[in-house]
Structures are given as structure tokens and as C-alpha cells.
Amino acid sequence: MGTTFFFGDLSINQLSLKIKHTKMVYKTSCLLLPLALVFLDFIITSSLAKPIPTxxxxxxxxxxxxxxxxxxxxxxxxxxxxxxxxxxxxxxxxxxxxxxxxxxxxxxxxxxxxxxxxxxxxxxxxxxxxxxxxxxxxxxxxxxxxxxxxxxxxxxxxxxxxxxxxxxxxxxxxxxxxxxxx
Missing domain, CATH: 2.160.20.10 (Single-stranded right-handed beta-helix, Pectin lyase-like)
Incomplete structure (x- = not known):
């Protein structure tokens, strides 16, 4: 179980703070992977695309x-x-x-x-x-x-x-x- 700190009327539970932090990192990394894949796809397809001749x-x-x-x-x-x-x-x-x-x-x-x-x-x-x-x-x-x-x-x-x-x-x-x- 986590440790609870009391600061006057404010209490912070160390365990719940850690879990919230972990969830935020997980959500951020889930967003970065698709964005990185889209960016990589754009780079590859634009370098392989042939320009329309004039x-x-x-x-x-x-x-x-x-x-x-x-x-x-x-x-x-x-x-x-x-x-x-x-x-x-x-x-x-x-x-x-x-x-x-x-x-x-x-x-x-x-x-x-x-x-x-x-x-x-x-x-x-x-x-x-x-x-x-x-x-x-x-x-x-x-x-x-x-x-x-x-x-x-x-x-x-x-x-x-x-x-x-x-x-x-x-x-x-x-x-x-x-x-x-x-």
C-alpha cells in the first residue's frame, strides 16, 4: 500500500500519484508511435513518388x-x-x-x-x-x-x-x- 502525506487539509497518496504518472506516460507513448509511423510513411512515399513531368x-x-x-x-x-x-x-x-x-x-x-x-x-x-x-x-x-x-x-x-x-x-x-x- 502507499504512503499518505498530510499537508494541512491536503493529503497526497504516493501510490495513486505513481499510477497516474504511469498512465500518462503510457498514453503519451501510444500517441507517439502512430505519429512516428505516419511521419515515416510520408517520408518514404514522398521520396519514392515520381514528379509529374511538365x-x-x-x-x-x-x-x-x-x-x-x-x-x-x-x-x-x-x-x-x-x-x-x-x-x-x-x-x-x-x-x-x-x-x-x-x-x-x-x-x-x-x-x-x-x-x-x-x-x-x-x-x-x-x-x-x-x-x-x-x-x-x-x-x-x-x-x-x-x-x-x-x-x-x-x-x-x-x-x-x-x-x-x-x-x-x-x-x-x-x-x-x-x-x-x-
């Missing part, structure tokens, strides 16, 4: 020219179609240079549910004749897309010729540079 598409491969005068619209749309069909996350790369592009409509309705990134190191240039772009009211349009990211680059809509026309009493064309619609 597909890289360069617009030059599809005929884009970084000279600022050759129309690269079809090349950009072809690169988009390949990215849309990919089952892996895809990055469309636009290298340094000036790429002349007309109206671009990037349709997402037929895309797979994988992320698409567009990394622009150069510039996208609109045609100098603003009427070419004004006919559709937007220059670059992302329609029904999800999980698309655009990084870097310059979008040069060649607005000076449009402003000259407007300031000299010409028709008031309103062109949206980028339109993003989900």
Missing part, C-alpha cells in the same frame, strides 16, 4: 518568327492546341524577340484539365494597322479557360497609330488588349 512547347517549333514583321498568329494558336491536348502540365515558351501576332483567341473548351503556363521572354506585337485587330474588338482573348498563368513579357498593342487616328477625327475604335473569360 511538357515544354516553344512557339518557334510551330513557325513563329521573332523578327517583329512576320505574322506568328498561326504558330501561337498551334502551340496552344498542343498544350490543350496535353495530359501533363504544359509550359508554352516565347523566347526573346518581337513576335507579330494578330487576333489570338485561346479556346479552353476542348482543353484537358491540366495547368498551362505561358512564359514570355520577348514581346508580342499587334499589327500597326489597328483596323486588323479592331474588327474583333480584342487582340488577345482567353475564352473558357481555367488554370492558365502568364508570366513576363511585353504586350505592345501599337496604340500610337490608334491615338493618332482618334486625335485627327478618325473613327473611335476601341480595342481591348487582353480579354480573359472563364
Amino acid at each position: 511538357t515544354f512547347i516553344n512557339v518557334l517549333t510551330y513557325g513563329a518568327k521573332p523578327d517583329g514583321s512576320t505574322d506568328s498568329t498561326k504558330a501561337f494558336l498551334a502551340a496552344w492546341q498542343v498544350a490543350c491536348a496535353s495530359v501533363n502540365p504544359t509550359t508554352i515558351t516565347v523566347p526573346k524577340g518581337r513576335f507579330l501576332v494578330g487576333n489570338l483567341v485561346f479556346q479552353g473548351k476542348k482543353c484537358t484539365d491540366t495547368p498551362i503556363s505561358i512564359r514570355i521572354a520577348g514581346s508580342l506585337i499587334a499589327p500597326e494597322d489597328y483596323r486588323i485587330v479592331a474588327s474583333s474588338e480584342q487582340w488577345i482573348w482567353f475564352e473558357s479557360v481555367t488554370d492558365v498563368s502568364i508570366y513576363g513579357g511585353i504586350l505592345d498593342a501599337q496604340g500610337s497609330s490608334l491615338w493618332n487616328c482618334k486625335n485627327n477625327g478618325g473613327p473611335n475604335y476601341l480595342v481591348l488588349v487582353i480579354k480573359y473569360e472563364i
Whole structure:
């Protein structure tokens, strides 16, 4: 049996204190083992998991020219179609240079549910004749897309010729540079 100590009105039984202490150690060690196993499982599975490969598409491969005068619209749309069909996350790369592009409509309705990134190191240039772009009211349009990211680059809509026309009493064309619609 245990020894009982009396401190005024307070009594402590040594045996019951020891049993309570033992139970607490037991409960703590029961929690540590499952946590350690979960942590070990996480370490093993994360080190064995293969990363999902990213597909890289360069617009030059599809005929884009970084000279600022050759129309690269079809090349950009072809690169988009390949990215849309990919089952892996895809990055469309636009290298340094000036790429002349007309109206671009990037349709997402037929895309797979994988992320698409567009990394622009150069510039996208609109045609100098603003009427070419004004006919559709937007220059670059992302329609029904999800999980698309655009990084870097310059979008040069060649607005000076449009402003000259407007300031000299010409028709008031309103062109949206980028339109993003989900």
C-alpha cells in the first residue's frame, strides 16, 4: 500500500500519484508511435513518388518568327492546341524577340484539365494597322479557360497609330488588349 502525506487539509497518496504518472506516460507513448509511423510513411512515399513531368512547347517549333514583321498568329494558336491536348502540365515558351501576332483567341473548351503556363521572354506585337485587330474588338482573348498563368513579357498593342487616328477625327475604335473569360 502507499504512503499518505498530510499537508494541512491536503493529503497526497504516493501510490495513486505513481499510477497516474504511469498512465500518462503510457498514453503519451501510444500517441507517439502512430505519429512516428505516419511521419515515416510520408517520408518514404514522398521520396519514392515520381514528379509529374511538365511538357515544354516553344512557339518557334510551330513557325513563329521573332523578327517583329512576320505574322506568328498561326504558330501561337498551334502551340496552344498542343498544350490543350496535353495530359501533363504544359509550359508554352516565347523566347526573346518581337513576335507579330494578330487576333489570338485561346479556346479552353476542348482543353484537358491540366495547368498551362505561358512564359514570355520577348514581346508580342499587334499589327500597326489597328483596323486588323479592331474588327474583333480584342487582340488577345482567353475564352473558357481555367488554370492558365502568364508570366513576363511585353504586350505592345501599337496604340500610337490608334491615338493618332482618334486625335485627327478618325473613327473611335476601341480595342481591348487582353480579354480573359472563364
